[in-house]
Amino acid sequence: MSTTQLELLRKYNVPGPRYTSYPTVPYWDTTPTEAQWIERVANSICGDTAGTGASIYIHIPFCSSLCTYCGCNMRVTRNHGLVMPYVETLLKEYGMYLERLGRDSLLIGEIHLGGGTPTFLRPEELDRLIDGLLSRATVAKDASLSVEGDPRTTTREQLEVLRRYGFNRISLGVQDFDPRVQDIVNRTQSEEQVRVVTETAREMAFRSVNYDLIYGLPLQTLESITATMDAVVRLKPDRIAFYSYAHVPWIKPSQRRFTEADLPEGDAKRALYELGRTRLEAAGYVEVGMDHFALPTDDLLLAAKEGRLHRNFMGYTPAFTRPLIGLGVSSIGDAGDAFVQNEKNLQQYEERIQKGELPIQRGHLLDEEDCVLRGHILKLMTRLETHWDGAHDYTPFLDSVAPRLEELRKDRLLQADGTSIRVTAEGRAYLRNVCMAFDARLIRRAPATQLFSQTV
Ligand SMILES: C[S@@+](CC[C@H](N)C(=O)[O-])C[C@H]1O[C@@H](n2cnc3c(N)ncnc32)[C@H](O)[C@@H]1O
Ligand code: SF4
Numbered sequence: 001m002s003t004t005q006l007e008l009l010r011k012y013n014v015p016g017p018r019y020t021s022y023p024t025v026p027y028w029d030t031t032p033t034e035a036q037w038i039e040r041v042a043n044s045i046c047g048d049t050a051g052t053g054a055s056i057y058i059h060i061p062f063c064s065s066l067c068t069y070c071g072c073n074m075r076v077t078r079n080h081g082l083v084m085p086y087v088e089t090l091l092k093e094y095g096m097y098l099e100r101l102g103r104d105s106l107l108i109g110e111i112h113l114g115g116g117t118p119t120f121l122r123p124e125e126l127d128r129l130i131d132g133l134l135s136r137a138t139v140a141k142d143a144s145l146s147v148e149g150d151p152r153t154t155t156r157e158q159l160e161v162l163r164r165y166g167f168n169r170i171s172l173g174v175q176d177f178d179p180r181v182q183d184i185v186n187r188t189q190s191e192e193q194v195r196v197v198t199e200t201a202r203e204m205a206f207r208s209v210n211y212d213l214i215y216g217l218p219l220q221t222l223e224s225i226t227a228t229m230d231a232v233v234r235l236k237p238d239r240i241a242f243y244s245y246a247h248v249p250w251i252k253p254s255q256r257r258f259t260e261a262d263l264p265e266g267d268a269k270r271a272l273y274e275l276g277r278t279r280l281e282a283a284g285y286v287e288v289g290m291d292h293f294a295l296p297t298d299d300l301l302l303a304a305k306e307g308r309l310h311r312n313f314m315g316y317t318p319a320f321t322r323p324l325i326g327l328g329v330s331s332i333g334d335a336g337d338a339f340v341q342n343e344k345n346l347q348q349y350e351e352r353i354q355k356g357e358l359p360i361q362r363g364h365l366l367d368e369e370d371c372v373l374r375g376h377i378l379k380l381m382t383r384l385e386t387h388w389d390g391a392h393d394y395t396p397f398l399d400s401v402a403p404r405l406e407e408l409r410k411d412r413l414l415q416a417d418g419t420s421i422r423v424t425a426e427g428r429a430y431l432r433n434v435c436m437a438f439d440a441r442l443i444r445r446a447p448a449t450q451l452f453s454q455t456v
Contacts, residue, residue, distance in 0.1 A: 006267050008411055008430070013266060013454050016432045017439070018246075019381055020313045021332075021339060022374040027441040028364035032338050037360060038100045040335035044323040045101070047336075053109030053140035055321040056133070057314060058090060059328035061116040061346060064153060067175070067187040068257040069217055071246050073330040073344060074116040083125050086328075086346075089353050091132040093327050096358060098136060109140040109321040111167075112314050113147040120150075123157040130165045144169060144319060151194045159197075163204045170201050171210040171241075177231045178224035181217050184258050191231045198235050208238040208298055215272040216245030218262035225272050229279035239300055240285065240293040241315060242276055244269070247454075265454075270429070289316050289382055290431045309382040316382070337366045369395045369440060377435045380421070384428065387420030397440045404437040 017024040032040065045054065062083065063074045098106065111133070121129065139145070146169035147162055154172070162170075174194055175187060182188045194211075201209050211232060215225065232240065247263065249255040264272060277287060285293040286301055289309060294301040303309045303318030310320045313332045324334040326342060329349040333340045340363035343349040352359035366374065372388075372395040379386035388394045402416050409416050413427030414434060423434055436442060 005270075008413070008426075009267055009270050011411075012408075012430050012433050013270075014433070015454055016436050017442070019377055019432065019435050020311065020315070021334070022377045022435075022439070023364060023366070023370055023441045024439070025341070026447065027445075028339060028341075028362055030365040031360065031363040032340060032365050034100075034358050034360065036365065037333070037335070037338060037340050037358070037363065038097075040338040040365075041097075041323045041325065041333070042101055044335045045106075048107075048322065051107065051140065052319060052321050053107040053138075053143065055110035055112070055312070055324040056094075056108055057112050057114060057324060057326045057328075057331055058118075058129070058133075059114055059116065059326070059331045059342075060086075060118040060120060061329050062086075062120040063115070063117045063150075064120060065186065066254060067185055068254045069175075069185045069214065069245060070254065071248060071252055072116060075346060080122075082346075083121060084128070085350070087121070087125055087129045087132075089350050090129060090327050093353050093359070094133055094136070094325075096353070096356070097325060100358075105136045105138055107140055108137045109143050109319060110317070111143070111145045114314060115148055117150045117153065118147050119154040119158055121158070123155075123161045126158055126161045130161070130167075134165060139166060142319075144317065146171060148173065149197065151197045152189050154197045156200050159200055159204055159206075163206065168205075168207040169210070170197075170206050170208075171212060171239075172197060172237075174211040174232070175214050176217055176220065176224070177228045178220070181219050181224055184218050184262065186257075191235070194231075195235055198237065208300075210239040210241060211235075211237040213240060213242045213276070214245050215242060215276060216247070216264055216269040218258040220264055220272055222271065222275055225275050226279065229276055233279065233283040236283075236295075238295050238298040240280065242273065242280075242291050242293060244273070244291060244454075273429075287428070289384075290428070292316050304382075307383060311378060311381050333363075337371060339364045339366075369397060373397065373438050373440055376438050380423065380431065380435050380438070384423040384431070385421060389419060398438075401437050404443075405434065408434060408437075 061073060061075045063076050066076045145167040147167055148171045151172050177191055198209050247255060280293050285295060288294050288300055288304045299318040300316060310317050312324060322336050326333040329342060329346050330344040331342045340360045343352060343359045343361045349359045372393060376386045388398055402418055405416055408414050413424055413430050415422045
């Protein structure tokens with residue numbers, strides 16, 4: 001990295017949100033009642049004149065072993081007996097939505113099975129879950145049905161079940177191929193294991209294979225990232241999420257199992273990203289939004305080119321679908337002007353469903369300012385630019401945004417003219433910092449303790 005790049009990094013590398021939502025979860029302060037939430041979901045369904053359908057996120061919290069870096073809501077267990085009751089509870093929750101919405105079925109444009117590890121489920125458990133859902137749904141044309149798979153536990157039989165129901169995308173947790181890194185984070189998996197799952201998915205005509213990779217893990221070096229990227233390029237997934245390791249040991253104590261001194265930080269961490277990016281671009285991948293790459297043939301890149309790229313709690317997607325109904329422990333729902341999150345504790349989640357209640361633990365009703373700022377943050381995260389010129393995209397808070405971005409402008413990380421912001425190529429690394437200037441809630445009430453990981 002050049003001296004200027006290093007100086008910028010030191011100046012702007014501060015704790016900050018990842019903006020999968022606005023307001024960000026720690027700032028949610030107006031939990032809707034069940035009736036208010038259902039009303040917002042119903043309005044959102046009625047507003048879907050394009051017929052793109054709702055998005056369903058299903059959280060499977062179980063994992064068979066602990067990766068010590070993990071920031072997800074998951075539960076390590078060897079007790080497979082937990083699974084079928086959980087699947088039945090998920091289906092009951094879906095049924096409760098249908099009943100409250102007064103519908104026999106729902107038009108669905110997107111299903112995402114996430115976790116934890118959805119491939120913890122045996123083929124017959126996946127079959128029961130998806131059959132139970134789709135027997136009360138209509139799948140929209142061009143729907144995206146996706147699953148997160150752990151290459152260590154994903155089998156041909158599981159993929160066959162998913163494919164039979166129309167699943168067309170798979171995302172594999174790869175993280176890093178270096179044996180020393182894998183060892184220290186307690187996640188050993190070979191290139192061969194990943195290759196077998198990738199080829200099986202391709203053979204079955206899954207439309208897109210994504211790999212999750214992480215930079216900033218303990219013991220990663222420029223050499224180890226080079227070797228990981230060489231393997232990734234050999235396997236050629238359609239998409240890659242190259243995540244910045246979020247070190248939040250105050251929320252995830254298992255991240256204390258490795259020594260902080262082994263973590264590449266600041267300049268060293270960013271250098272890993274820059275190297276990874278260079279290798280991926282040399283192999284034909286194009287950077288999309290923040291931390292994502294796609295081959296020119298993948299829908300994500302086509303959507304980015306046509307200005308259709310969208311970002312939600314699951315990351316970047318090529319289609320805009322709403323509402324998002326989250327089923328399962330800790331899942332998040334989004335009706336456009338309201339968010340909810342389910343109970344994060346498995347037992348409490350199941351008890352509330354058994355009592356016949358939607359298991360909403362917290363949420364937020366967006367006010368007018370939230371809605372306008374949410375729109376601008378979404379545009380920045382997906383198009384790297386935004387502007388305001390009318391009542392619908394203006395709120396008085398925007399008058400204070402340009403002065404707050406002045407320093408970034410002087411450093412040529414963005415261009416601004418008072419009512420528009422365009423992030424430059426060099427500024428892409430600081431996208432989270434740019435969004436922070438639009439984050440009225442963060443600015444009005446700075447957190448007293450560290451809530452967020454570093455922005456770079
Ligand atoms: C639910 S997991 C993917 C599926 C499966 N559990 C697996 O690991 O193969 C979601 C992804 O989140 C990412 N992730 C987890 N903890 C993270 C952290 N602390 N920082 C950045 N990314 C993280 C990993 O890349 C992981 O693949
Ligand atoms: S990274 Fe995936 S497999 Fe590992 S603990 Fe987290 S959710 Fe489970």
